Amino acid sequence: MSTTEDVRDHDALEHGARVGLISYGVVHVIIAWITVQLAWGGSGEEASESGAMQELAEKPLGTFLLWVVVLGLVALTLWQLATAVWGFRHEDGMERTRHRLAALGRGVVYVVLAFTAGRTATGSGGGGDSSQEGMTAKLMSAPAGQWLVGAVGLGIAVVGVYLVWRGITQKFTVDLRTDALAGRTEKPVIVTGTIGHVAKGIAITIVGGLFLWAAATYDPEKAGGLDDALTTLRDQPFGPYLLTAIALGLLAYGVYCFAWARYVRQR
Template sequence: MTTGGARATARAVDDHPALDHVARLGLVTFGVVHLVLGWLAISLAFGDREGKADSSGAIRQLAEQPFGTVIVWAVAIGMVLLVVWQLIEALVGHRRHDGITRLRKRLTSLGKAIVYAAVATSAFRVAAGAGSSKENGTDSASARLMDLPVGQLLAGLVALGVAGVGAFLIFKGFTDRFLEDIEADGTRGHTGTVYVWLGRIGHVAKGAAVLGVAALFGYAAVSHEPKKSGGLDQALRVVLDQPFGPVLTGFFGAGFAAFGLFCFAWARHIDR
C-alpha cells in the first residue's frame, strides 16, 4: 500500500463512528485509573505509606481486588484503545484546524499516545504477574540517562518537557481549554456545571503534581543524583513532608479523583 493509500485508510478510520466507541472505552479506563490514584494519594495524606501513589500503584491496587486480574487486563486493553485513538489523531486527525494549530494538536496526540502506552505497559506487566511494588523504574531510568554523554543536559531537557506538560494542564484547567473536546450539551445545566468544575479541578491538580515530578528531575539533573529524581509517588511524598503537606497531598488526591470523574463525562460527551 502506498503512503497516500495508508493515509487515506487512516482518515477513513478516523472518520468512522466506531472510533468514538474506542475512545469512550479508553477514557472510562483512564478514569478508573485516576480514581484509584486519587484514593492512594488521599490514603497517603492520612498516613498510609504502603501503597505507591502513581499509575502503576493504582493498577496494582486494582489487581488486589476481587477479579483483579480480569480488571487489570481490561485496563490494559482500554489503554491500548487510547493509544490507537491518539496515534490515528496524530497521523491524520484534527483536520478541522489548520497550520500550526493542527501540528500542535497532532504532536500533543503523539505525546498522549506515549503516556497511555506507558500505563498500558504497566497494566500488562501487572496482569502477567511481572514487577513488584518494590521496583523503582524511574530511578534506574534516570541513572541510565545520566550515565550517557551530556546525560545531565538530557535529564534537564526531560525536566523541562515534563514541566511543560504540567504547565499546559494547569493552563487548560484555568482557561477551560479542555472543553474543546466535549460536546456543548455536556456543559449545559447543573450536570454540565459539575462536569466543567471536575475538569477544572482535575486538570489544575494533575498539572501541579506533574510540575512536582519535573522539579525532582530538574534537581537530579543539577545535582547529578539520579536517586533524587522520581515519579509521581516520590513527588507526593516530598509534598507530604512539607508544612501543610497532608492537606496538599489530599488536595492532589481529590484532584486526581476529579479528573477521573471528568474522564467519564468526557467519554459520554466526546467531541472529536
C-alpha cells in the same frame, strides 16, 4: 470518506476509546485514594499509575479488569494517534499542529499506561519510582547525562505547566461535545475538568522539578515519579493538607474522564 478516515471514525474504535477513558478515570480515582492514605498515615502502594494498577490487581476479578483496561487503553492510543495524523481538519496552521501534537502526546501516555497495566496483569510488575531512579542513574552516567536528565525534567515540567494552563483556560473543552452538555450537566463537567487538570498539572510539574533537582545536584536518587513527588509535597509545611487537596483534584480528573468518555468529540 477515505479509508484512513474510516479507520479513525470506526464505531468499534470509538467504543474502545470510551472504555479506555473510563479506565483512565478509574486509575486516577485509585491514585487519589492512595494519595489520601499517603497524606494521613501511609499506604502499601505507590501513589502512581503502577501503584493504581497493582491496587486493582488485588481486587476480585482484578486480572480480568486489568486486561479490560489494557484493551481500552490500546484503543484509546490508536484513536489519539489517528487523530494526530488526520484530526482537526477544520483547523488552520499552527492551531491544527498544536492540537495534533497534543493528541500525539496523549497517545504516548496511554500506550505507556497500557504497557504498565499489561505487565501488572501478567505478574511482571509495573515499574514505579524505584525503576525510574535506576533509569535516571543510567541516563546520568551517559555522555552529557546530567544535561539529558535536566532536559527530561524540563520536558516533564513543561507538560505539567501545560496541563495547569489547559485547566485554567478550560481549553480541554475542545475534546468535548459541548453541544451535548445540557443544563445542569455542563457546569459540573467543566468544574471537575478545570480542577482535575490543574491538580494533575501541579503534581507532574513537581515530578519535573525532581528531575531538574537530580540533574543540578548530580544525584539520581533525587529523581522520581509521581509517588516521590507526592511524598515530597507531604513533607512540606501543611503537607498532608496540600496532599489531600491534590488527591481531591486527581479524583476530580478521574470523574472528568468519565464525563469525557460520555461526551467525547471525534476530531
